[in-house]
Amino acid sequence: MKQLNIFQNLTFWVLLSILIGVFVGHFAPDLALFKVIESKFSYNLLGAELSFGPTLSEVFSGVFISLVKLFINPIIFLTISLGIVNMGNLKKVGRVGGKALLYFEVVTTIALFIGLAVSTFIEPGIGVIRDDIAGGDISKYTQKAAGFSWIGFLKESFTVQVLGFSIFFGIFLNYVKGKAKMIAGMQQASHWVFKGLKIVMYLAPLGALGGMAFTIGKFGIHSLVPLAKLMLTVYVTMAIFVFVVLGLIMRNCGERIWAFLGYIKHELLVVLGTSSSEAALPSLMHKLEKMGCSKSVVGLVVPAGYSFNLDGTSIYLSMATLFLAQVYGVHLSWEQMLTIVGILMVTSKGAAGVTGSGFVVLASTLSALQVIPVEGLALLLGVDRFMSEARAITNFIGNGVATVWIAKHEGEFEKEQSTN
Numbered sequence: 001m002k003q004l005n006i007f008q009n010l011t012f013w014v015l016l017s018i019l020i021g022v023f024v025g026h027f028a029p030d031l032a033l034f035k036v037i038e039s040k041f042s043y044n045l046l047g048a049e050l051s052f053g054p055t056l057s058e059v060f061s062g063v064f065i066s067l068v069k070l071f072i073n074p075i076i077f078l079t080i081s082l083g084i085v086n087m088g089n090l091k092k093v094g095r096v097g098g099k100a101l102l103y104f105e106v107v108t109t110i111a112l113f114i115g116l117a118v119s120t121f122i123e124p125g126i127g128v129i130r131d132d133i134a135g136g137d138i139s140k141y142t143q144k145a146a147g148f149s150w151i152g153f154l155k156e157s158f159t160v161q162v163l164g165f166s167i168f169f170g171i172f173l174n175y176v177k178g179k180a181k182m183i184a185g186m187q188q189a190s191h192w193v194f195k196g197l198k199i200v201m202y203l204a205p206l207g208a209l210g211g212m213a214f215t216i217g218k219f220g221i222h223s224l225v226p227l228a229k230l231m232l233t234v235y236v237t238m239a240i241f242v243f244v245v246l247g248l249i250m251r252n253c254g255e256r257i258w259a260f261l262g263y264i265k266h267e268l269l270v271v272l273g274t275s276s277s278e279a280a281l282p283s284l285m286h287k288l289e290k291m292g293c294s295k296s297v298v299g300l301v302v303p304a305g306y307s308f309n310l311d312g313t314s315i316y317l318s319m320a321t322l323f324l325a326q327v328y329g330v331h332l333s334w335e336q337m338l339t340i341v342g343i344l345m346v347t348s349k350g351a352a353g354v355t356g357s358g359f360v361v362l363a364s365t366l367s368a369l370q371v372i373p374v375e376g377l378a379l380l381l382g383v384d385r386f387m388s389e390a391r392a393i394t395n396f397i398g399n400g401v402a403t404v405w406i407a408k409h410e411g412e413f414e415k416e417q418s419t420n
Helices: 002-007 010-027 056-087 090-122 139-146 150-156 158-173 179-219 228-252 257-263 265-274 277-291 295-308 311-327 334-353 357-369 374-379 381-409
Strands: 041-045 048-052
Touching (some): 056 179, 056 277, 090 295, 090 334, 158 179, 158 295, 179 277, 179 381, 228 311, 257 381, 265 277, 265 381, 277 295, 311 334, 311 357, 311 374, 374 381
Antiparallel strands (some): 041 048
16 A cells, blocks of 8 residues: 555655766766757747647657646745735735745845855865867856846846736725625636646656756756756755754744755755746645635745745855855955945846846846856856756745745634645
8 A cells, every 4th residue: 555655746756866867977968958949939928838748758848847837827826816815915915925025025135145155165166177068158147137127027027027916916805895706716617727826747757857857958967967066056055044044034033944845845846857936836826725724825925935035046156156256266355245235136136037037137247247258158058957956955845934934923824734
């Protein structure tokens, strides 16, 4: 009976698929990178970019992530609108939103300082020989960085637009006389959306296998060697942030970080395999509601956090900036380090709405500093995919912790089920 339960567990299959993906990418890279279509497929449907690359592994991971993306905006709309109606008190809605934005700014700033502190202490860029690292083309990132603006971000980020519309629609519903039928219809739609998502999540093992096979097959484990110290430093720093900073935040509201990670272990494996926090975002919202967070808090905090609470991205950006400074032998004063924090406090908030976000934000930061060569980004292209898992997982955990903390401090948490 125990064996049967293991094979019926989706988490087991996702983990197994990740391992298979590593083996396929390493021992059969030709299979992982086998072209099944001529060029990359991309199509925009209701604000969700459906895309996958030409290789077999990219098709596997891309189709899964694209299918999940189709559910994100409907879930955000239904969850937020219904949550605001159910909350009733519009002053409370404003208070929760304001508290969430303040929390995001404080915690991401802490993440930035932690990244700078660890990089200053360990100095992962010292001793790195630039000639030993294969470079790459960074022109598309520098072009995007030069053209980045908040107006453009808001226009291009359909998820943020849906978030704003959902808030206004939820407020509007409070003043509609015949709102009972509308609410009943939306609740029914929400039921079917989550039911459809549950079916799509059965494809998670294929997505994880494809994502990991492509990463290992294209870049190879050998590409990690020259930048091993940087990678190790990034992963250790992310772990310190999760277990110390986020652990203390969870303890502050009477929860344990280990128990929470165990509760969302399936979603964490999906993020690990696909290198995308989007892949498990709707599932996280469902899990947080099941854990006890109110629908309204989940609907407000998680989508907003996806754009404004990028803890892992903040850590990586500050560490990557100092790493490149160390590689090029550029000594940064404390004033310049504080400038880095100030720039990243603003630019990192829009990172999720930009393609190649990490490099775009990093390029804009280096351009603003004008002391570190922007060309240094080419040194990071080969290993960025390996570090993106750490960023995505830390961002993902950070948004879950933020939701629990805000729900607890707003009295919007009712623990109905065990998180074991």
